[in-house]
Amino acid sequence: MVLPAALALSGCVATPQPGITDSSTPSQVTSAQVPTTSAPLETTQASNKAPVYWIGRSNESTFLYREFREVPEQDNPVTRALRVMMSQKPLDPDFFTPWQNPKKLASSISGKNVITVDLSADAFNSNVDPAMAERAVQQLVYTATAAAASAGLIDAGQQIQVVVLVDGHTDFVAFNHVRLGSPTARGVGMVAPVWIIDPQEGTSIADGAVKISGRSTAPGGRLRWEILRIDGNVKTAYLNGTMTASAEAGQSGAFSLLVNLGPGNYEVRVSQLEDGNPAEDLNVDTRGFTVK
Structure with missing residues (x-):
């Protein structure tokens, strides 16, 4: 219209x-x-x-x-x-x-x-x-x-x-x-500092290599990731590690990793790491998914 x-x-x-x-x-x-x-x-x-x-x-x-x-x-x-x-x-x-x-x-x-x-x-x-x-x-x-x-x-x-x-x-x-009524652009500071793009919540994925990707608002910043295995209401730590968000032009803040997962229900968690405070998970984002 x-x-x-x-x-x-x-x-x-x-x-x-x-x-x-x-x-x-x-x-x-x-x-x-x-x-x-x-x-x-x-x-x-x-x-x-x-x-x-x-x-x-x-x-x-x-x-x-x-x-x-x-x-x-x-x-x-x-x-x-x-x-x-x-x-x-x-x-x-x-x-x-x-x-x-x-x-x-x-x-x-x-x-x-x-x-x-x-x-x-x-x-x-x-x-x-x-x-x-x-x-x-x-x-x-x-x-x-x-x-x-x-x-x-x-x-x-x-x-x-x-x-x-x-x-x-x-x-x-x-x-x-x-x-309302004034021309309005995207506001700064509104988007999530850490944001898992794939997989989306509830996605079913074939077993084997599973790609997890997303974006951070801190290009070149360190991130902590963790995979939890879910059995009923119980979540068990399965895999974890750290990675660095891209600082390259056109890929600013992007991150991705490949993990090998067998059939089951999982949750991925990604958070920012702060210099001098490595024990705290900042701005955590999570996604639940299933591997067939």
């Missing part, structure tokens, strides 16, 4: 409320343990799966994590991905979303790499605090830009911004905390 340009310029007057932030200037995660970076924009892919971001907790902070999900064929790629984000549950039980499935949802892309999303107000029927409201808006921004980039609909060499309209109007205050 192509939204008329006039909609992006129309607005309704919002009642001033204390503590409201603007979507274009979200607060940054300032912990010394969390580098203030954003995730690289997704690249074009042939897969029919859509990149969808969810919210998850790591240590004492909350971040965005991505899954690739099956999507219906109707609607454009951005609308499809956002519909999954607002109407379905993440595969990983550690993730969640405060969004509700809206009655109306549409999106369009201008020639200036601006994605416009128009949705109904019922998408915001959740009671969240200001910090979670900012992360929810960024969850939408990350998902919309990821879906557009993955489908090859935008120029990944330029900054991508998202304008969110509610029932065709600007100035809506999302979750009673974040004013």
